[in-house]
Every structure is written in C-alpha cells, then in structure tokens.
Amino acid sequence: MASGEWFAQLYQESYRSLVLTAYALLRDIGEAEEITQEAFAVAYGRRARVAKADSPEAWVRTVVVNLARRRWRRRAMLDRILRQEGDEEPAPFGEHLDLHAAIRALGHEYQAAVVLHYLADLPVDEVASILDIPVGTVKSRLSRARTALAQRLHTEEMDHA
Incomplete structure (x- = not known):
C-alpha cells in the first residue's frame, strides 16, 4: 500500500x-x-x-x-x-436521557471507563492502555460505575412512578 x-x-x-x-x-x-x-x-x-x-x-x-x-x-x-x-446544566439531546444524565453524574474517571468500554465497545485491556491505568483499576471502575448507574437509574425510575 x-x-x-x-x-x-x-x-x-x-x-x-x-x-x-x-x-x-x-x-x-x-x-x-x-x-x-x-x-x-x-x-x-x-x-x-x-x-x-x-x-x-x-x-x-x-x-x-x-x-x-x-x-x-x-x-x-x-x-x-x-x-x-x-x-x-442543559439536558442532553437525544435518546436515553436518563442514562446520559446518570453517566454524566459519575466522576470523570468512571465516565471515561464506561464510555470507552460500553459505548466505544473496547476491551478492558485496551481501555486500560488508553487511560494508562492497570486492568484491575478499569475493572474496579466499571464495577463501581455499574453499581452507581443502577442505583441512580432505579431511584429516578421510582421518582417517576
């Protein structure tokens, strides 16, 4: 080439x-x-x-x-x-507004891990390389972020019920 x-x-x-x-x-x-x-x-x-x-x-x-x-x-x-x-802060435009808001509420370190792994669909080892952190730290951040997102989204769901 x-x-x-x-x-x-x-x-x-x-x-x-x-x-x-x-x-x-x-x-x-x-x-x-x-x-x-x-x-x-x-x-x-x-x-x-x-x-x-x-x-x-x-x-x-x-x-x-x-x-x-x-x-x-x-x-x-x-x-x-x-x-x-x-x-x-203005609301984000598009679908899944609750999810976008919940992700925005995470700390930046957690946002980056979630975005790169779940939205950009990168494997954990590549996320670790990009963020220049150990794989274990990425896994920990993803776990904590999932817990925080589940709690926040569940709370918002209950508030809207």
Whole structure:
C-alpha cells in the first residue's frame, strides 16, 4: 500500500468510531469532531510511529481520549469559575436521557471507563492502555460505575412512578 493510502484508509475506517468516543466523553458533537480532527493531525505528524503501532486506530483513539480529557478539565475549571448559583446544566439531546444524565453524574474517571468500554465497545485491556491505568483499576471502575448507574437509574425510575 502506498505511503499515504494506509493513513487515508485508517481515517476512513475509524473516523466515525473516534468521533463517537469523543462525543461520549464531551457530549458535544462539534467538539468531538474537532478533537478527532486534531488527533488525526497529530497522528499524521507522527505517521511513521503510528504506522509501526500494533493498532494505529488504538494509537489515534488514545490521542482522542487525551485531548478530550484535557478539554473536559478546562471546561470543568471554567464552569466552576463562571458558574452562578442556581444555574442548571442543559439536558442532553437525544435518546436515553436518563442514562446520559446518570453517566454524566459519575466522576470523570468512571465516565471515561464506561464510555470507552460500553459505548466505544473496547476491551478492558485496551481501555486500560488508553487511560494508562492497570486492568484491575478499569475493572474496579466499571464495577463501581455499574453499581452507581443502577442505583441512580432505579431511584429516578421510582421518582417517576
């Protein structure tokens, strides 16, 4: 395959999945697309390294997650600085609003594990690699997140009954 063809193929085959990963972390499609484009720009600049990676898509996904984390931290800090008492966060758009709200209520570490494992459908070992944490920690976070989500969703279900 010609030198640029493999990169174009990587882009074509993984762009949508990577945007969905970023969207699940940031909850903003514009930001998700921007982050994904930025990740591919980084990957293109380091394409020799990416080409040698066991999984080029995983390499780019790691960049997407790191960029999304950085953006999320900046946004969280800005929100804390600018937040006025009584302001409410707008509801997410789309289906499964209760689930989206419950995931948003989790700590960021738990959100990342849930999004990458359940929404991006990545195996636990790949989630661990992306988040740069041990596999056991990912399993623990997923377990705690499932418990918290079940409790929150059950409570909300009871409130609506």
